[in-house]
Amino acid sequence: MRKGIWLSSALSLGLMMAGVGHASAETLRGALAKAYANNQTLNAARAALRATDENVPQARAGLRPTIGATASGTLSRGRTTRGDGLPNVNSRAGSLSAGIEINQVVFDGFQTPNNIQSAQAAVRAGQANLANTVQNTLLDAATAYMDVIRDRQIAELRRQNLGFLREQVRAANARFDVGEGTRTDVAQAESEQALSTALLNSALAQVAASEAVYLQIVGDVPDNLTPGTRPPEQLMPKSISSALSVSLAEHPAIQAGLFAVDAAAFEVKSIEGRALPQLSVGGSVDNTYTSSAPGTAAGLPGVDINVASGNDVSASVGATLTIPLYQGGLVASQVRQAKEVLGQRRIDVDSYRDQVRAAVASAWALIQAAEANVTGYRAQVAAARLALNGVQEERTVGQRTTLDVLDAQADVLSAQILLAGAQRDVVVRSYELLSAVGRLSATQLALGVQVYDPEIHYQAVHDKWYGMKTPDGR
Template sequence: MTSANAENLAQALSLAYSNNPTLNAARAGLRSTDENVPQALSAYRPTVSASGSATRTWRDYEYLSGTSSRYAATTTSLGLQVQQILYRGNRTRNGVKQAEAAIQAARESLKATEQSVLLDVATAYMDILQNQAILELRKQNVAFLREQARSAKDRFAVGETINTDVNQAEASLAAAISLVYAAEATLSASQATYQQLVGKKPGTLVAGYSVDNLFPKSVDAAVKQGISQHPSVQAAKFNVDANELAVKIAEGALLPTVSVTGETGRSWTNLTGATNSASITGAVSIPLYSGGANHSAVRQAKETLGQTRIQLDLARDQIRAGIVSAWGLLQASTQQITAAKAGVKAARLATRGVVEEQKVGQRTLLDVLDAQEDEISARISLIEAQHDRIVASFSLASATGNLSAANLKLKVKRYDPTEHYKAVRDKWFGLRTPDGR
């Protein structure tokens, strides 16, 4: 019967979705990227600046008649300037599009991070279950070997066996105790990894489960789905779009810039009174030669674009390789479970038979120890195969791009990446973030 406070795999995944620092950092990074759009849009808007100054001037005059006088004046001025860029080589329009593409890429990267974190949590969860089961087997083996060592000493005491049997039993017992310590250390390491990912120490974990419903039933269909919809591939596509726009932005620096500037001001002195002024200026700036910097920037942007296209091909290749690898592990672990179950059954029967035969003198203690070791190895192989089967299903779901909180139907408040974007996109001013910081 399952304890009321037992922790299942879905709960672990839900906790990680809400608490994992890697995932939360990726969300913060996306919110930072959102701000690129209002920054790009700002080039459509006017810039307004104010100026003010106050000057006190003293002059002493000495005349030929021998007399002198002092002149003191105070001049104060206030000014306001408004500038509007009308055209800058389409760099503003392309800059907004580039920022939008970068946000789309960041959102896809966030999805990829979510999948990676959920896969790591599922793996850590199953590692704990595996290592707990192996530790329990090691302890059972120690209890069995301790009984064999005690029995060998008793038989040696009454002359029914030789001292070699006692030494063999004690040596096997010492080795088994050492393996218990190693298993405890491995379990502690897996528990620490789990706590890092989930944000709390593991409780009483119940059996895990596979997610075979999250990927197609054939490797070809899985590959086709993965290379078309995996977040890593989608992010690479948006990065290509962003860098195509970067080329256009760099080329825009070679085109004219048209602006209009309006200025108004008021100045006054204590001698002449006040003066008001106003002006409006239209300006066209045509870049003729910038030392080659602008041309170099265009070439650089084109090379970066070529790099991102190669990275897109690489992302597809990596997804394809990941799916094929995960599919192979899934099929192999399924077959290993069947074989391991048969091996455990046979090893259990063999151990019991050898023990009974040893009691009537037909087998030696060494035969019993060997049979016990074979049974423990078979049971560990079954545990490892069951662990690998579940982890492989999560790996395949992740490789196809389907391992998400939504597809897993986790009972969590889903993070909406568009909420922050909508809140800041059209903000003209304000220092506080949408959450009040």
């Protein structure tokens, strides 16, 4: 068992010391700033939003001209063999053609304007979803930070408990040797020591697991973590009623749902436009050069007969009006489908509101319970320590047994572990409440990190006419 402890300790110590180059202690705000900058899930969400931004210029292309250039060339040769001693006839012909064609949609049943509006609403929904992802990432980081602190505290408490039990085993053996104790006392102490060893191994494994989660979310190893603190008081709602009103007005999940409703509504209008007349105009300019030699006399190579060449330049302009009469029910079905999707989006918004209300109520109740638990567990720890001291003194005079001491020590350890969990819960529940009301962001927390503004990329691409490079040069 001792070997197992050393192995688990080495694993935990390896994770803890992987970043030995970091000299200063880590704070919760610092960990949140690192998660905001380094978290891969969050960075992937930012990239996905940048891709969504490109739907707007793609929609705008529906009413922009298309220009194309064409070029072609042909070359043909022929040979005619004649009898009666007449000479053979060789012929050749060639042509080169080049042109430019321009097409412009004049009216497409309002499809493009509605597609643009739908794409813009989808971008706004994506921005709100990104804000919600930021909230979830910061909450996960705060939870991982406090989990590491709690689990390290529990592991240290169990390590101290193992040291206490080792001393009890030594004392029980000493009393047994001088005839003041029994073999039962020794066995009871040894049993508790063995159990404590196993529980310490489990605690160290939990520390390693929490540190791995921290590394995944924050992007750095947890070094010397300082005690976690609650969010700034000015961000916290003063009552549950104010928390509910703020959450319904500010939570990004609800805002994303409302923008999704707008996008679906414009999609319905766009599909309805497929049943309206379509008008487009086009023009082209072509230049064709031809050259032909219908015959050359055999035996006189290089001497052309009836050589002809020409250059033909032509231009044309036209308009096309398409009036849909019947499309086999396809467009009608697509309109009905889009309306059902719109109804779904509206129901989704109501669902988001219900989820936010439930999250606010749950977080409010849990934080109240956690604060009360801290007070109660502190009192329990103090009382359990006092009782342990008393039981040890009573055992010294023969009024208590070793089992009584072991039970009293177990009560102290249990109270200390519960206190560590409650202290973790106070901080985590505070961040959960802040997330539930929609105020868990890098800006409002003042994390001191460069804030990612999705509007910068959107403004850079939403009206681009050309260029294949991204705004960052890729």
